[in-house]
Amino acid sequence: MLEARHLTKRYGTTTALEALTLTVSPGEVFCLLGANGAGKTTTINLFLNFVDPSEGQALVNGVDVTRAPLESKRHLAYIPETVMLYRNLTGLENLEYFAALAGSTDLSRGSLLKVLERVGLPADAADRRVGGYSKGMRQKVGIAIAVAKGARALLLDEPTSGLDPKASNEFSELLRQVSGDGVAVLMATHDLFRAKESGTRVGIMKRGRLVALHGTDEFSHADLERLYLEHMHD
Amino acid sequence: MLARIIRHEWQMLKADAVLWVIVAIVGSAIAYGVWNGTRWVHFQEGAIEAARSEERVRFDRLTAQLEKVAAGERVSPFADPRSPSNLGSRLAAKVAVLPPAPLGALTVGQSDLLPSYVRVSTESREAVLASTEVESPLRLLTGRFDLAFVVVYLVPLLVLALAYSMVSGEKEQGTLSMVLAQPVSLGTLVAAKVVVRAAALLVIIVGLGLGTLLMTGVSLADAATRERLLWWVASVAAYMGLWFAIALVGVSLGRGSAATATLLAGLWLLLVVIVPSALTLGVQQLYPVPSRVALVQATRVASDEANAQGARLLAAYYEDHPELATGDAEQAMTDFNVVRLAVNDDIEKRVRPVVAQFDEQLSSQQALVERFRVLSPALVVYEALSDLSGSGQQRHRHFVSQVSGFHDEWRRFFTQKVVAKTPVADLSSLPTFTYSEEPSSALRARMMATLATLLVPAVLLGGLAFIRLRRYAIAG
């Protein structure tokens, strides 16, 4: 579903991402680990076509994102560190707008409310302006947008950083549900525990290169941490 | 899709305090501007009426005197109401009026500086045209708060205020990447934003402007007035369009909101304040108009010389105008009035080259201004708005040329009578002046040129901005 082929991004002389080749299949949750500046966000931005690749291709559902940026985004959903919404609109209105932009046809209040309910947004919150939402609620609306859109691939950029443990846990739960529906998930994160919990595979990045690639069932949480720290040392 | 985004943008704009602040500012500015312009038109009408009533009173008195003289009363030759010399130079002088145009209240323009009526007599054309209205010099210096001021200065600022953070604002609040993660291009998004903002602003300005104008009692019965109003709306829309294009170029550079705002404010300052005043400075340096003091002195010298050779001039005058010679030269020679005519004629001949110098420099300046006007859209639209209100240079020049024609006719009429010593018996036989408006085709041509001057750069800049937007840095 998500595929990177020799994906490379250079800014001047610095290489943000070097020859990344990667495939994330439906139902898979791929966690990108790495220090700040390792190239995780760049990878996500390349899949979103927010930045142009210097070399290589990013494919969504077999479509090259630079060739068909709009077509590729029909299948994508994006959840940044904090889902930013229009403060003056309610959660429902935000969802309706984004779903409409995504090309969804069923924009009835009932079905949108059902989506919000499914992602666990408190019922009374749907008609409140998002200006007063907590971060956890915003992330839920983010997932709701993905669900309403029927996205086949999900790009997450440190979605749980700054969430309290309960919200973080709920989020992971949602993620598992979504991926259980056959969505391919690519998540950049610092959270080794979450990666082990909800990921199916992890990749460790360092200075723009993917230096290790493992299934999460290969080792325990402690092993993963050791492996990560080993790679962080030179 | 575009429609959906437009609906959303309108919702957002509605919820934003900025729009309502703008509505309040524009609303009061427009109302004040139109009211102020209307007051000025009333003042002009009052002045014209005063001048006309002075003329009426003078003519009534003249008629009464003529009757008395006909009944045998004796009068001094300097006050003789039958003498064509007295009538032509003072007693029967006629007021030539440039009435305020129907849309005069929209732009005060040059009408507070250039006279809207003159008293035509046999005096020199320069003396006839030199009249001025009594007006506070402070106000002349400052300029008036009319609708044109609102359009020329304020509207671009409002356009920039609505547009500068269209994209950077969403980027700073983080929603931009959320939106662009959907199958929507930045171009579509920006187009929708521009459409909503431009439509809102245009509706506010045109709606409030026309609404206030109609409340002041302007009649739309006349087709020419309606056409002018349409041109007014078109010019304002084109001006706004150009400013949206300029704002878009600023937006497309991808800087932060504060930086974009600074840049756009700088551009506004450059185009609306600095370029026009620098151009004024430039044309004055390139084609300096000499001080009128030079003209005063030239006239003085000429009249000294002409007076000194009064008698000789008369002979020369008859050589130039043999048709006026009566043959009774002996008597004519002694005729004070004929000598005066000849002297005045000579003075004008001597002064003409100096006057021509003024006109020449001024028209060179005007030509230069017209060539470089494109440098500032503010100049282009200001000229167009004054033109539409009939308070610009074109209409006044048209008036002056008609007055010149009338002045010539007036002089010919009285010169013949003075020389032939025919007394005037019937005041209704005097030449009369009515201003005839320019044909609307001339206006139409100028307006087309104006629209082209505004729209061509608007389209070019807008296109450039959309091309640049494709490379807009959405992330980072």
Next chain:
Amino acid sequence: MIGTIARKELTELSRDGRFRLLAAVILVLAVASTAAGWLQFTAVSRQHAEAQRETREQWLGQQEKNPHSAAHYGVYAFKPASHLSIVDTGLDPYLGVAVWLEAHRQSEMKFRPAQDRTAIQRFGELNGAEVLLVLVPLFILLVTFPVFAGEREQGTLRQLMSLGVAPRLLVAGKALGTLAAVALVIVPVSALAAVAMAWASADSYLAADVSRTVALGATCLVYFLVVTGVGLAVSAWAPSSRVALVTLLGFWFATSLVAPRIATDVAGSLHPTPNAAEFQRALDADLSDPEEARQRLARLQAETLTKYNVTSLDALPVAFSGLSLQSGEDHGNEVFDRHFGRLHDQFSNQARVYQWAGLASPLLAARSLSMALAGTDFEQHRHFAKAAEAYRRDIQRTLNDDIARNQRAGQPYLAGTELWSRVPDFTYDAPSIGWVLGRQATALTVLAGWLTLAGALALLATRRLSATLG
């Protein structure tokens, strides 16, 4: 400490490309406008001096004629340009430059230079004062808006305050840094303008202008301080640099472009002037009332006969025509004083309202002072017009007295060069700076008030600074 903060501000500014560009633009405009002002001044003063000399020669060169003919021939008075009009042309373009001084008539000064210009002049003239009072303040505002708001966004403000810097010192240092940046632009231009003025004054006028120049400089400085204070206060108060910028741009637009227009409108409504036709009609009605003339002549005749103790005008030792001419002049003068006095009083009142409007916009107070110090305001125009009119009345009295003394009934009387040269040449002394400032008391007070207010605002800003860190 203050010095360190100011130096840091200046260093930062001088590394900012936008600042350098803006400074360069203002510098170029200031130099260009001063140069243009200088050219204009030298041309006008040469033309006017020459014309004044010529008009005198023409007066003296008159042939033998009756003095009253000479009175109708008249002379012209030309308004001299003041040296500081190089910097501020003020109202000069909209006021006449020459007045004809003839028998029976006080004339309004004629030939407004503005009528010989293209319509785009209405966008404002680019002169030194425009640059100093309109563009430089905008420059100051653009420099000050991020001073606190920007530092707050960067987070450096918390850093600074955590170091224990007193807010008052911080504000003072930043103000000093801003003014130093302005000085970088202003000082070279001022030096240039001073040289231009020294050059233009080959004669002794410079001495009189030094105090005016210094006062003008002080006015600008005070105005800059006011603007800096407002800028710093808004920057400290605003939640973000974006808000600070928009607020300050709004302040500039309202005070520099809107306020002057509204102020002159209000002044015009409070102190309206008649239109030219009405003014003329009222003047003519009072001037040539035939009944009044008949009574006045009869009275004069009776009084004169009593005074010389004779029974008929022919027996008078003086020519009655001279007396009656002067009586007409006296009557006219009284009418002129009333009508022109009323009109000019209205203009003066309007200018006073403009000064008061400085309460709403400090620019108006500064502008009023700048025009007054440059000698291009209405009061000094009126001062000149009065001097010219007084000269006209002197001429008339001299000539009429001569007629009364020398004219003999039934004989033509011709005077010559001796009489013409008895009329002194017209000289005009511009009023002293004390006279000028006395008429600007309102503007001075208002500007001082603004300075206090700006200082208070900046102080309040310091309190707010510590309060908004959380």
